[in-house]
Amino acid sequence: MLMKTSTQSLTEQLSGRFAQRIRDRLLAPGARLPSVRECARQHGVSPSTVVAAYDQLLAQGLVEARKNRGFFVREPSPEPESVRADAPAGDRPVSPWGTATGWITARHVAPTQATALIRGMFHKVSGRPQPGMGAFPPEWLESTFMPAAVRKVTGTKVLQDFSLQYGEPMGDSNLRRVLAQKLARLNVPATPENIITSVGATHALDIVSRTLLRPGDPVMVEEPGWAVEFARLTALGMRLLPVPRRADGPDLEVMAKYCEAHKPKLYVSVSVLHNPTGYSLLPGSAHRILQLANQHDFHIVEDDTYSHIAPEHATRLCALDGLQRTIHVSGFAKILAPNWRVGFLAAPPALVERLLDTKLLATLTTPALLERALSLCIEQGQLRRHSERIRARLDQARSRSVKLALNAGCRFESEPAGLFGWVDTGVDTDVLAQRMLDEGYLLAPGALFHAERKPSTLMRINFATTQDAAFWKKYSELVRRM
Structure with missing residues (x-):
């Protein structure tokens, strides 16, 4: 007060x-x-x-x-517009690049709308578990094998070898070799020569965007979807084409209309344990997406960030396509070491050199010490066992969180799966988020997960951080007052 x-x-x-x-x-x-x-x-x-x-x-x-x-x-300066699949050509204004950009259906996407959530994560609004967090709590990730792996690769001679010269342009060869083996278990046919390491998965997505796209290019994105990806693409000057995400996959009818009207260059997808809904792609939809990509000549970047907590047999576009039009992106911040910032992409051979040039222009190389330590964690089976422990703990947490959410009057918009729940609160979650912030809780309101920010009654919860009955009690009190 x-x-x-x-x-x-x-x-x-x-x-x-x-x-x-x-x-x-x-x-x-x-x-x-x-x-x-x-x-x-x-x-x-x-x-x-x-x-x-x-x-x-x-x-x-x-x-x-x-x-x-x-x-x-106040809104920031206007950004390039999102467009609608059925927008007539005559209604599409000319962009600063001299091309049709589609018409506005709501507000522009602004990077600060996504970074509001990220900044909240770093500001530590209180010592309580935070429902809006996008990662596992640090105590879940603690291990003894990570420090041991770092010690092993920082012996005096090795440390000098790694520190006094740049690393391999494509990334540590040991890591790329074990990553190729890991991808093979997912039926993604990658060799070490197909793989480029990056400073986290977001950097890998940025490498792909900067290589394949130019300002004004139309890009299909899933909606609801990852707020940071919307903001990142918009900051690069791309036109977002929001495709509704359903339980079986994207709305194929909307995708087909976009392909005819706007000729998109790229489709960005989270096929497995989609953020924020938890949906996973079904084979029928996957085959149709690949047909559209071949027919209309666009690439697909598949963000597999949650592969470590997902079934290996889950449907992945990269596995069905064999890395022809698809690019696989993943990383280890969610499951192992957020501050190591190790990610990677696996791409078709014809794109590798172009993607590598983009990486070199941005970062030269990536830190070989941590890449080599990570390769040891994977090669010795420690990452696999660690992931299994996390999955078991998450299953228990999800069960508790779902019960608490339902008792608080929430309704799940999608079947609870993975790390996140997509819940309907029945109230404006932008307003709710402000009130919960006063109580020391950071929420992730539904408006953040739409390409065109608009009021929403939905919010994303993190199952690992919503097992606290005190949060749900305060949530219920505030909702009753709204």
Whole structure:
């Protein structure tokens, strides 16, 4: 609660609280502030205090007032538009690059909308488990084999060899060899010569985008989908073509319309344990996607970030396609060592040299010491056993979290699977997220997972961090007041 002090008025305290959250990107551009009456009730102040605080935010240029709608965090500069599959050519304005960009159906995608969640992860809003986190808790990842592997590859002679010269351009040869063996178990036919290491999976996705795309190019993305990928592609100047993601795969009818109307260059997919829904691709849909790719000449990048907690027999486009039009991307931040930042891509032979050139221009090489340590963890079976322990622990956590969520009145939009749950709260989760932040909880509201930000009653929860009954009790209290 706000308290009167001799140095700062209630108005200054309230405006300062909102200002700090806006500057820290904990309140994303486009987010609506609570109504004056609701904010007054929530903070125990008079409506006139709230009006004065909002006026200060207006004067600072942090918010804008929209007639009959309320106060909103100011949007950044306009970004390239998303387009709709059935938009007629005459309705599509000309982009800064001189090409048709499709028409706007809602707001622009802004990188800060995605980084609001990431910044929240790093700001440590409280010491409580955070429902909106995108990773396992650090204590889940603790092991003795990782430090041992690092010690083994940092003996005096080895350390000098690795430290005093650049690593191999494509990545450590030992790691690429064991990665090829690992992919073979997923029926993805990669050789060490098909594999390039990266600074995490996100860097691998960036290598692919910067190699295959140019500003203004249309890219099909799954919706709901990964907020960071939407923001990253938009920052590069791409046009997003949102494809609804269903239980069996993407909406193929929408994909076909996009192919006819916009000739997309790329389709970005999370086939297995999709974020945020938990869906996994079915074979029938996979075959049709590959047919469309061949017919309309676009590439597919398959983000397999959650492969370590997924069944090996799950349907993967890269396995069915044999790395012809597909590019496999994955990493180890989710399952093993977030700060090692080791990722990789496996690509068709014809693309490898182009992708490698892009990597070299951005990072030269990648840290060979940690890549070699990771290769030991994989080769000796330690990563596999570690993943099995994590999967077993996650299964138990998911069961508990689902029960707590259902008891709190949530409805699961999709069958709970993997790390994340996609739940319907029945209330505006942008507003709910602001109120839960005051209680020390970071949420992941549904608007973040759409290419065009709009109000949503959905939110993504992390099953590993939502086993706390205290969170669900506070959640229920706030929802009842909304």
